[in-house]
Amino acid sequence: MSTKRHESLGLSNEQVIEMYKTMLLARKIDERMWLLNRAGKIPFVISCQGQEAAQVGASFALNRSEDYVAPYYRDMGVVLAFGMTAKDLMLSAFAKAEDPNSGGRQMPSHFGQKKNRILSGSSPVTTQVPHAVGVALAARMEKKDFVSFVTLGEGSSNQGDFHEGLNFAGVHKLPVITMVENNKYAISVPIEKQIAAEKVSDRAIGYGMPGFTVDGNDPLAVYEAVKEARDRAVNGEGPTLIEAVSYRLTAHSSDDDDRTYRNKEEVDEAKKKDSIFTFATYLQEAGILNDELETEINDEINRIVNEATDYAENAPYAEAESALKYVYEE
Amino acid sequence: MSTKRHESLGLSNEQVIEMYKTMLLARKIDERMWLLNRAGKIPFVISCQGQEAAQVGASFALNRSEDYVAPYYRDMGVVLAFGMTAKDLMLSAFAKAEDPNSGGRQMPSHFGQKKNRILSGSSPVTTQVPHAVGVALAARMEKKDFVSFVTLGEGSSNQGDFHEGLNFAGVHKLPVITMVENNKYAISVPIEKQIAAEKVSDRAIGYGMPGFTVDGNDPLAVYEAVKEARDRAVNGEGPTLIEAVSYRLTAHSSDDDDRTYRNKEEVDEAKKKDSIFTFATYLQEAGILNDELETEINDEINRIVNEATDYAENAPYAEAESALKYVYEE
Amino acid sequence: MPVMSYIQAVTAALKEEMQRDEKVFVLGEDVGKKGGVFRATDGLYDEFGEYRVLDTPLAESAIAGVGIGAAMYGMRPVAEMQFADFIMPAVNQIISEAAKLRYRSNNDWNAPITIRAPYGGGVHGALYHSQSVEAVFANQPGLKIVMPSTPYDVKGLLKAAIRDNDPVLFFEHKRAYRLLKGEVPEEDYVLPIGKADVKREGSDVTIITYGLCVHFALQAAEKLAEEGIDAHILDLRTVYPLDQEAIIEAAKKTGKVLLITEDNKEGSIIGEVAAIISENCLFDLDAPIQRLAGPDVPAMPYAPTMEKYFMINPDKVEKAIRDLAEF
Amino acid sequence: MPVMSYIQAVTAALKEEMQRDEKVFVLGEDVGKKGGVFRATDGLYDEFGEYRVLDTPLAESAIAGVGIGAAMYGMRPVAEMQFADFIMPAVNQIISEAAKLRYRSNNDWNAPITIRAPYGGGVHGALYHSQSVEAVFANQPGLKIVMPSTPYDVKGLLKAAIRDNDPVLFFEHKRAYRLLKGEVPEEDYVLPIGKADVKREGSDVTIITYGLCVHFALQAAEKLAEEGIDAHILDLRTVYPLDQEAIIEAAKKTGKVLLITEDNKEGSIIGEVAAIISENCLFDLDAPIQRLAGPDVPAMPYAPTMEKYFMINPDKVEKAIRDLAEF
Ligand SMILES: Cc1ncc(C[n+]2csc(CCOP(=O)(O)OP(=O)(O)O)c2C)c(N)n1
Ligand SMILES: Cc1ncc(C[n+]2csc(CCOP(=O)(O)OP(=O)(O)O)c2C)c(N)n1
Ligand SMILES: [Mg+2]
């Protein structure tokens, strides 16, 4: 790695530290959730682990005060970058009334927060793709300069909504960036059993848009690809498909046991490329991160995660009867 | 055109005459149906006109006594090649009880005939794609040597079922051939508003299968592409996507007026490439077709169409109460 | 007051709403240059341009899903499904997304989308151009389903649907398009979604129905009036969620209830209507609740013999009313 | 007789049918190597190999559509939808294709496919892992919908579904998977699709329900028996098309009817049950037909307070029976 890569991308030292912090915060919140799950305190976790670099690299390439995002359930890195807080996420994990995503109605990681332009997501995969296209259509109609950014897993790219959404975007040259986070598995099913194409990005040509495959463990590589895609989008050159390749470091979710379908060696091998470490190494080698700063960052994040956990654990649930609210406008 | 093209493809003179006859029969039945419609005798027509070459060229490359076909509504050429008769088609146009497709239950051109391995089709477009993949899966499971062949329009290739079906076929390397009949319009919507890709066949790479675009006005070009695809399929090399480019010579259907969305010059230009004439010219130049034979063929086809029309017109409708039959096994 | 056909009322409502609010736009297959296969969007492309009358690729899940996304942003999409039968590929977007968006986000997001679709039979449309599909969606809180029966109702209800801040399915009977004509005010008005409407006051038999069947019921009622049978006709207008109060009141009024739908009988909307009545005013009834509906076969066939056998018509309604009156 | 859990009965039925008939195969997401997210197909991949226990790409419309195609050829696919909530992308294939194939081809083609899906709540599944989706399909002639309530019924009905020459939706309550255990014969048997089953004879109040609610009703009935309230419990087993005869008989038996579903109330299966009763035996009733159901909100929330509020449980059933008995 060249030590000046981030500079050549126009990223300041502060910005890359900010990126690193966001990745680390996502990782630490996620790890805490697993502990809480194993301790019986929260019923369910689904992880970002292994995908933080792609999520944060992409988000930093967007205009985080104007663009819209339609994240999928692993995108803790995206929503943190877009303004959701650790507390918000913990409130959601504990299903508490104050959870801004859903008031405790949805499972954790079903993100949504209007004030931060995070579109509300559901569980059926890939439905968010046409939504992001719809937002991009609105941008076009309203002659606004924002773009929309949507993510999904590689398995999910086999749903009809991927095809229909990307085709719509391609035909109308809409400012939407689709990023497939290829973590090599869809629950137990490996990529070879999901897709026969060599690369997920090979699908782009069928929609008349450029497609790129990038190293999803490298936040700078993802940053670069998304940045360029955003430039094209606001210049009226239309949509882009990006595939960020990494690996799912945890089981699919807290309900899954991945030992039944993949072996430890493969997981261990992938851990060597874990972006949390490799990006830290980059920052160290670039002379931006040292042990002192690392400790400081870790301490700060620990404090944030602790506070968020305590707050959320003690927060009240929504009242039972509030289940009747907000079916329609009230 | 080299006069010996058909021979180099392994086609005998008899076979190409047979192809021509089938194309012409399709055209003549179709034309008759329009007359019947304009005379108020049948409520609806949807045409094969302009696509006969692709349909017949493809069908002759298949094993017509073993392969399965899942045709779409314009595929009169396919079903004739697979054993459906003019009488069968006229019975369907008149919605008579004896119609083998549906007993008069479906609109005309909603083909289906088990004895000829023509899968029953519906109106919602593209649903037949996964069906053909399912038949190919059965071939694989049963270790049989047949393939399945499925067609659809270019507009219909934007439906999710196209993506899901082709991806499934690609992953499992199933013996299925998909032919998109690109006639440049989906009702009123021109191809540029349907698809941003340069070619529909550009979608193949995203499913890990070969994709080809061929001249849909040239039955021999289509024959060649489908023949090769079939060889690959039975050799275990998996599926193929073929795009046959032609033009829709009629309005979308008898309910449509195409003058509101395309101009006469464009249609006239396309008519110059009408395969019924260009293929006849080829056969004449190859010394296989002469005026005498042409007259003979025309007379025979006229007789067939007349007989079919008379028979169907005089055949009885299904009884009213028979509408209650065959919801479930009886 | 000008007289309009049912479909002209659709066009008028769209046009006026698009003039009133720049955020309103139409999307669907062939809605633009062609003006729709039924010509419901006739003239709108010329007046409002390509982006507000958008010809989409042939993909219903995208039509619904892109519409929902635009609605989340704050636009007012009016999506057309070319035939109600072809709404099926969009069911996931409608049921999983549109219907649940407000609820799942605890009121943070909403999807003010209207989805129009021509439904119904009697037009030689065969199995896939004749269906009534409302029952597929009539168990999905978060959705509203409107099925108007007159040109007047079409205009007022379609405007209400477009202005509604929640998703509305708006099913138009395709045979009514040119068959039904009526007075429609030129000025702007909206009718309340969620309210049924008494289309005829009567005292002998209560008929509860919706869509084209309202018209058949009115025809039958006129005829029966000559025999001294006085039918009360309640038009549901909104078939989900149902106007329980109006249903109960109408049932109590005569104590004899005939429910009519063009849909297959089992599992149709009118089953729920019967359940509401038998839960709330059982002891006000003088006869079993009768249902007149299509037979339980997948959809109506193409052949005229079988299509006619399937379809509701004034004669079938007349007979059912008479039988009930004589009970 | 061995005691099995509800899910073990699923696995046993699949395994025995696959052993009996080579044309039977399973396809779905994660059904192979992993044996299903609920482990319903546990061990089948090892016994029958990759092609008969096929891990498909993540695409429900293809799972259904490819299954239908294979069934048209003559195979006996058993497709799994990972959760009933995720059947929505497959609605077009199920409603437009599977349901209508025999009818539209005038009996030439048929699709003997079984589609299994875990449904229902009470498992912290939130909005999209808790739904009851049967009402979406319960207006589609050509389909059959089976929803078993006991391990014994699961085995006999799933075998019947697989052998049926028409498409069957087979919804398994996911909370019942490990909660419910019961005796299941080791030998081969099938139970009739289309027939309801009396799960408890009683004379005071008739309860008509299905799925996990049968279990809740039985629990409540046991308790109420001590108070001298004797409940009659009819398990619908097949919720579409309904067993009208059994429903009418059960309603007449006590004259007081309580209908229970875990689904939202409006537009659910039990509305149709009420309609059948009020059409056929209104004058045999001594009380209005009561319905106990989920509230009309999109689906049950994740937070335990709200989830509990939504779900049916034995206490709610007990109270409803007691109220009706005292009417
Ligand atoms: C329509 C639909 N079908 C099935 C599921 C169940 N499901 C949840 S996640 C998942 C796998 C997703 O794999 P992928 O898209 O690769 O994303 P990843 O979890 O690997 O990030 C499945 C099958 C679902 N949520 N939605
Ligand atoms: C799911 C669905 N949506 C809409 C329609 C209505 N429709 C019938 S044909 C057609 C256009 C098809 O265009 P294309 O696929 O290019 O085939 P072509 O008719 O040109 O051969 C449309 C929109 C339909 N049949 N099915
Ligand atoms: Mg994945």
Ligand SMILES: [Mg+2]
């Ligand atoms: Mg076309």
